[in-house]
Amino acid sequence: MPVTTELVVELDEKDCESILSLVDELKGTVDKIDGDAVEVVEKACINRLPRHLIEGLVAYRRDGRTNGLLFVRGIPDSIVAFRVPTPTSIGTRPYPDVGDLLLLAVGSHLGTPFSWSSYQDGRLIQDIIPVAEFSNDQVSMSSTTELVLHVDAAFSMATPDYLGFIGIRPGAHPVPTYLSALCDVDLEGGWSSVLFRPTEARDCNRGEDADVTSEFMPVLYGNGAHPYMNFDPVYFEFPDPDVAVAVSELHNRLVSVRQEVCLSPGEMCFVDNRRVAHGRPAFTAALDGTDRYVRRACFAVSERHLAGTLEPTTLLLP
Ligand SMILES: O=C(O)CCC(=O)C(=O)O
Ligand SMILES: [Fe+2]
Secondary structure: OOOOOOEEEEOOHHHHHHHHHHHHHHHHHOOOOOHHHHHHHHHHHOOOOOHHHHHHHHHHHHOOOOOOEEEEEOOOOOOHHHHOOOOOOOOOOOOOOHHHHHHHHHHOOOOEEEEEOOOHHHOOOEEEOOOHHHOOOOOOOOOOOOEEEEOOOOOOOOOOOEEEEEEEEOOOOOOOEEEEEHHHOOOOOOOOHHHHOOEEEEEOOOOOOOOOEEEEEOOEEEOOOOEEEOOOOOOEEOOOHHHHHHHHHHHHHHHHOOEEEOOOOOOEEEEEOOOEEEEEOOOOOOOOOOOOEEEEEEEEOOOHHHOOOOEOOOOEEO
8 A cells, every 4th residue: 555645736716717717818829739839838827826836836846755646636627628528539639728738837837848759649738548449559548458557758868757647537437547656665675676777678569570679777766765767567578587577576566556546627647757657457448438538748857868859849759
């Protein structure tokens, strides 16, 4: 069971009124989300978001002692923005809408949103929805397979610092997101020491014809008592058998501390993608507009390490 607590910011009626009027203004100004639009959103938010929300975001960014989760609650789930049907394919819904702008207005206080040009048409805010053609895959659009605990873009220079999720619809039978904080895992006892050494991690999911790519990085890194993780046991395999065994032990321990979170419409969750793994159980998708619907964005605290690869006008990586 998790032993640490997350940060929660509760918005009251007045807070919500001011945020929603800000987002309404933005809706009239921003007709796509790219580098320029992100700047417009960031400038519009200066002195406009509730003070305790900003304080919560700053505390979350600064305080490594919490478990790496921040929830922002209180946006009324009755607002029209959350009555949109769940799309059944990617790239067909109006973009941006109020949900996108809410996630961006709040999340941009943690970092710069970015994505990959090949992912969901290069949209900075992606739909986590079941899509028929991906049902059996190990991707956010699957449904019949469990999405195994992982951090996004592990073993990469572009590992996001934070992921932002906003609930749009829980689905008729609510489907949770699994969240497992590394600080809830007991790393004592020597079993984890091999994970702190740089090791070969082979990307084993690129299809049969593609070259296998390897990275040499540690699975756990940073402070020994409060480490970060490169964890994605489905996409990466480890030729060193000691590492493979320890990764599987880490997986079991992350499963044993995992929490299940169902985001209600308008509820936001920010996840420290280096300290908290996420996943999702298998579920049956109806594909009729009523399925679970979450949106997601990746944030980088600093773009310096991405300079030269992150396209500044689109905020996309190749
Ligand atoms: O479906 C979920 O809750 C998580 C999906 C996921 O892994 C992601 O969006 O990165
Ligand atoms: Fe993910």
